[in-house]
Amino acid sequence: MQDARTRNGGPSARAATAPRRGEAPAATVGVQRPVVVGFILCAAGRALLIPLFGSADEVNHLDYAFQLFHGQWPDFFAGPVIPGAGPRSxxxxxxxxxxxxxFYLIMAPFAGGLTDSFGVLIAGLAARAVNVLLGxxxxxxxxxxxxxxxxNHRLLAPAATLVAALCCSMLGVAGAVYNDTLATFMMAACTALACRFIRLGPSRRRWILLAVVCCAxxxxxxxxxxVVAVCMLAIVAEGIVRGQGRDRWGRWTSLLNAVGVGGLVVLxxxxxxxRNLRLTGTITGGHPQWAAEHFNTVQVSVGELAARPETWQRLLSLFVPVPALGGVGLVLIAAPTVCGLGAAAVAVARKRVTWEDLLVAGLLGAELLLVVVMQLKYSAGxxxxxxxxxxPALLALAVVMAAGLTCSRRLAGLLTGAWFAAWAVFFVRWWGQQxxxxxxxxxxxxxxxxxxxTLLLGAALMVWAFVVIRIGRLGGASALSRVE
Known part of the structure; x- marks a missing residue:
């Protein structure tokens, strides 16, 4: 016979239905899945809205895959050779x-085989479809x-997923052929593994996955x-602090394994x-002298570039469809970010954070800072x-923005809905113009x-509106259970 405490929802019942350590609550995962569905609909719509090669550099990305399919490396000065690339200049x-x-090896069968058989339009649309899935x-x-x-933050993951899905830059590269989609996936996968190391400790499976992801x-x-360097440092720090007595090498095991992973990455x-160093003189493989001659670029100091307001309006226009709306983009980022940082400060002041929380926050913050500095140095040159x-910093941005949108459980649905509505006003207007x-x-x-x-966009907006409602209900239920 069923125990009365279990039948009436007592402690035994709650223990039986509670997720295990590291396992996501079903309600949280149920909110995140529709977000991804909405992203697929919207990114697929964008792939049909913008003509092939209608975005900068898309022809170069597709051409790289085309050339790999035919057994050759692309050459900077030779330019694209894929049919339909346009007149040479x-x-x-x-x-x-x-x-x-x-990325180009993944795209090669579509860019090469389909171009040879059915033409570049079919190949480009197929490659865009694959990139939608990668996004x-x-x-x-x-x-x-x-x-x-x-x-332990029940609303954070659904809200962060929604913020990432509404990133216009992410939708833009997913609806075209850009390697940023795979790069963003690798960034998030590497950071997720580092967080699992910090929260749950190391395991052989995690080390193997980490090696594969870092190499990829x-x-x-x-x-x-x-990103790889910051994640490795965080994992090594966790091992040095808590690794004493785990195995033969104790606190130095993580350091030794990290060196091994680094060796695999180099190999x-x-x-x-x-090869880049041999061809161009730098491992980045760039051609700054050529760019200076043909685009009249001017090198400035990082400090001078960072002091220009237009730098941040362009660089942080992640959530608006065009850089001309950079001021609006700053507001869309700044408003929830300030709330998120404020909520974090309150949690620290009230001693509601753990050592693991601080290490994870430091990991995300370091990633964000280094990616921004790296971009500033690149642009200054x-x-x-x-x-x-x-x-590559979208995860850190999404987490802090989601923390701001869900800083109040009762108001999570309202705040997320207001932010979503403000985003949609500008995005739908741009979509209509296109x-x-x-x-x-x-x-x-x-x-x-x-x-x-446009029909796909409408479907995506309805799915995301449903997600906002679910976040509100989840926040309300969480606030009620906390009161009880």
Whole structure:
């Protein structure tokens, strides 16, 4: 016979239904999944809204994969060779040839095989479809990483997943062919593993996964080096503090394993960066002298660049569809961020944080700071100020913004809904302008499908509105259970 305490919802029942350590509550996961569905709908709509090669550098990314399929490396000065790349000019160079090849190996069967068989339009749309899925995987991984970072904050992971899904830069690269989607996924996966190390300690499975992810990250983009380095330092710090007596090597085991992982990273990707060094003189593989001659770029100091207001308006326009709305983008980021930092300060003052919380927060903060500094140094040397270059810091931004939107459990739905509505006003207006252009005629010789794209956007907005309601209900139930 069933025990009365279990039947009536007593302690035994709650223990039986409570998630195990490290396991996500079913209600939380149930909120995150529709967010990813909405992202897929919206990013797919954008892929149909913007003509192929209608975004900067997309032709270069697709061409890289096309050339790999045909057994050759892209050459910077030779430019793109994929059919449909457009007329050649002095500025027609292969601008992404310095990137490592993992993303392009994934895209090669679509960019190469389908171009040869059905033409570049079909190949480009297929590659965009794959990239939509990669972007969705990145958003889902950001949600998982947020849950791994702060597992006791029930609303944080759903809200962080929603913030990541509404990142216009993320939607932009997922609805085209850019390697930022895979890079963002690798960043989130590496950080999630580091958080699991900090929260649950090391295991053989986690070390193997970490080695695979770190190697894949450096085979995707060099900018992920700072993420890998910060995660390794956090894992080593955890091992030194708590590793005494775990095994034969004790507190030094994590350091030795980290050195081993670093060696595997060098073996797996070092050859490519040595190739960049041989071809260009730097491991980054850039051509700053060529850019200075053809784009009239001017080198400035990092301090001078950081002092310009327009720098931050462009760089932090992650949540608006065009850099011209940079001021609005700053507000969309700043408002929830200030609330999130305030909530964190209150938690520290009331001693509601643990050593693990502080280490995880330091990990995310260091990632954000180093990614921003790296971008400033790149731009000060003549590079562009593109907000998508900050996507390696999207997890940290999403976590702190989500913390601000859910700082009050009772008001979580209202605050998240207000932020979502403010975002949608500008995004839908931009979408309407793009749809009108598509209805007026195809751009760049490639067709678009604005009506179908807009239907997908409408479906995505309805899914996300449903998610906002679910976050509100989850917050209300959490606040009520806390009172009881």
């Amino acid at each position: 002095p500025l027609s160079v292969q601008a992404v040839s310095q990137h490592p090849p993992l 969705a995987a990145a958003v889902a991984m950001i949600g998982y990483a947020a849950r791994a970072a702060f597992p 990250a450096l085979l995707t983009r060099l900018s992920l080096m700072v 797996s990707s070092g050859w490519f960066y040595l 003549g590079g562009g100020l593109h907000p998508r270059y900050l996507l 749809a009108q252009r598509g209805l007026a005629g195809p751009g760049g010789g490639f067709p678009t499908w604005p009506v179908l794209a």
